[in-house]
Amino acid sequence: xxxxxxxxxxxxxxxxxxxxxxxxxxxxxxxxxxxxxxxxxxxxxxxxxxxxxxxxxxxxxxxxxxxxxxxxxxxxxxxxxxxxxxxxxxxxxxxxxxxxxxxxxxxxxxxxxxxxxxxxxxxxxxxxxxxxxxxxxxxxxxxxxxxxxxxxxxxxxxxxxxxxxxxxxxxxxxxxxxxxxxx
Numbered sequence: 041x042x043x044x045x046x047x048x049x050x051x052x053x054x055x056x057x058x059x060x061x062x063x064x065x066x067x068x069x070x071x072x073x074x075x076x077x078x079x080x081x082x083x084x085x086x087x088x089x090x091x092x093x094x095x096x097x098x099x100x101x102x103x104x105x106x107x108x109x110x111x112x113x114x115x116x117x118x119x120x121x122x123x124x125x126x127x128x129x130x131x132x133x134x135x136x137x138x139x140x141x142x143x144x145x146x147x148x149x150x151x152x153x154x155x156x157x158x159x160x161x162x163x164x165x166x167x168x169x170x171x172x173x174x175x176x177x178x179x180x181x182x183x184x185x186x187x188x189x190x191x192x193x194x195x196x197x198x199x200x201x202x203x204x205x206x207x208x209x210x211x212x213x214x215x216x217x218x219x220x221x222x223x
Contacts, residue, residue: 042134042136043134043135043136043137043141043163043164044132044133044134044135044162044163045132045133045135045144045145045148045160045161045162045163045164046130046131046132046160046161046162047111047130047131047132047148047151047158047159047160047161048124048126048128048129048130048131048158048159049111049115049128049129049131049151049155049157049158050127050128050129050155050157051114051115051117051123051127051129052113052114052115053113053114053155054155055093055113057154057155058093058094058113058154059093060154061096061150061151061154061155062091062092062093062096063091064150064153064154064180065091065096065147065150066091067179067180068143068146068147068150068175068176068179068180069089069091069098069143070179071146071175071178071179072140072142072143072146072175075142076139077100077139077140077142077143078100078101078102078104078139079098079099079100079101079140079143080098080099080100080101080102080105081097081098081099082097082098082099082108082109082110083099083105083108084099084100084101084102084104084105084106084108085101085102087101093113094112094113094114095110095111095112095113096109096110096111096147097109097110097111098140098143099140100135100138100139100140104138104139104140105138105140106134106135106136106138106140107133107134107135107136108133109133109140109143109144109147110131110133111131111147111151115129115131117129126157128157128158128159142171142172142175145162145164145168145169145171145172146172146175146176146183148160149169149172149173149176149183149186150176150180150183152186153176153180153182153183153186159189160188160189161188161189161190162188166187166188169186169188173186
């Protein structure tokens with residue numbers, strides 16, 4: 041899947057808290073830009089990251105873009121998406137360790153600070169988050185005590201409607217089940 045960060049959140053986030061969060065995100069954007077991380081819109085094409093009362097949306101710029109970080113205040117799930125048992129919806133951002141990865145981590149630290157019920161995990165260990173924690177602490181006054189949640193509550197069968205089969209032995213697979221074509 042590639043190097044990614046994951047979060048779960050309620051369908052709707054409190055408006056007042058989201059405004060405080062988006063203000064903090066704008067500070068993170070400023071510090072990122074001061075540190076030569078060029079941020080862009082979600083498509084990575086124009087130097088215009090977004091953080092307002094309704095959405096946080098950004099990417100790296102040009103060849104330093106990868107996948108859009110998109111966090112709306114009100115999430116509109118697709119019909120097939122289901123919340124976890126805790127009522128949270130799963131999201132992720134694959135950064136491939138591009139420079140804007142630091143900004144993604146800092147924004148998720150701010151997100152967790154403002155929305156305690158959120159769950160944040162990552163392909164990276166907590167040590168990989170040290171610079172983002174320091175960035176938040178110095179620019180926002182919090183962040184050093186941030187810890188990744190141990191596990192995400194995602195049940196892929198419920199969330200994505202996946203059909204899961206159990207195979208006890210690879211010899212149970214028929215030749216026709218092999219989707220890889222050697223030719």
